[in-house]
Amino acid sequence: MKMIIAHTPDPDDAFMFYAMFEHKIETSFDYEQVVKDIETLNRESVDANYDVTAISANGYMHVADKYDLTTSGASFGLTYGPLVIAKNKIDLKGKTIATPGKYTSAELLYRMFAPEAGKFKEIRFDKIVNSIMEDEVDAGIIIHDEQLTFQNKGLVKVLSLYDEWKKYAGDLPIPLGFNAIKKDMPLEYKLKYKTDFENSIKYAKEHETDAVKYAMKYSRYDDFELERKFILMYVNDLSIDFGETGRKALDLYYKRAAEKNIIKPFKPVIV
Template sequence: MLIAHTPDPDDAFMFYAMFEHKIKTSFEYDQVVKDIETLNKESVDLKYDVTAISANGYMHVSDKYDLTTSGASFGISYGPQVIAKKNIDLKGKTIASPGKYTSAELLYRMFAPEAGTLKEIRFDKIVNAIMENEVDAGILIHDEQLTYQDKGLVPVLNLYDEWKKYAGDLPIPLGFNAIRKDMPIEDKLKYKADFENSIKYAFEHETDAVKYAMKYSRYDDFELERKFILMYVNELSVDFGEKGRKALDLYYKRAAEKNIIKPFKPTIV
């Protein structure tokens, strides 16, 4: 079975036991590693049996894939941030986005006081784009959220805070795993059981799993990567359950209310 995931340490952490044969699995697994916006775009071609995907990107391939309740990244108290060189009014500004299909861009469009002009820049290039005045501000995702202040940049808008005002204590939906819709349900459930066991194993062998994830890391800082991983790999990552379903429903409801998307309901296994 071919699995596509991102080079982000939280993804690698969850897949550690499966790819390193630490657990018994129902299938042999091969992996492809690409950034999230590339995977969002490639999902339309059904290249992979399982793929990482954004909550936003999933809407465009819901006829081809189902979301799985395992492997999701929900922000329980964290989410994308908009940063800049100084505290600015975002109205009319050029904002770097990690991609039009990312959850972060849709959250920005949902909650920013004024959407401004969004310019797509690969997520790990956004800080430099701000520093070089290519854009006025940028939407940060992944580990860069923990390092941008080292370059003197400041937070302008915390999208988790805006989400919390809207959704209360529900977590913010970000990244997911999607499995081919045409796969037999028995195989979907076997895969999901394997992945749940892989995530549980990673929690139980945290240091080893973080060491494995470090080979994909952009920072040679074990404790930084451990902190980032545990921000987004949490109890909802094993099975996001009813809380995750409610959060997803509100995510799509808000986007529809803002006339950004048509009403949408995900298919989940």
């Protein structure tokens, strides 16, 4: 049986899928790979074109009738999260803020914890730094490896959304990206897929250098150690199985959004 998996062109995703796509481990299915940016996948998930898709914690709310979240493959920030940056330290209230997409976790976290924006402007995540440099926006929410390079352009951190999350949630990790599997798939298949993916992540962690080399073909920077650092920021033990810790963090994430009247009360379906 063939299963179609859609993931993002981000080194952390590629790192986790390395063993599955490169046939380093035995798997229960043949896997076909589709690679698109996270906001595109968030939007396409409403059509349920893929058996498994990367999805934001925010985006998942809109397709919970079509997909279940899996406990494997998630990105939780243990000490990191989206950053709000600008040319100078500014008051964000009423400003035009670049966001990687209305369905991304980054935008919802901003709306939960940051001063009210005057306007959000959706810009592809890898174009946000340039949009600030060219004065298209006052500030921007950055995700992925741009978090490690924005200072090179002379930009400054205005707000850490992880720090704001920590004030609210204590030591619980910040929920960011997830994998979702089609709801109507037989439970037996879901569990077999999860086993394959968990084994793939474990293999990558045990063969880190080889897995990072594979992930480099998706990298936007030709810097092996930079990408290794980024990958290890977000691929951790919770990526294998986020367990009770991840469930508690997700519950608080959706609770906060509901308390701020951004969403209706929501409970994810997790396998």
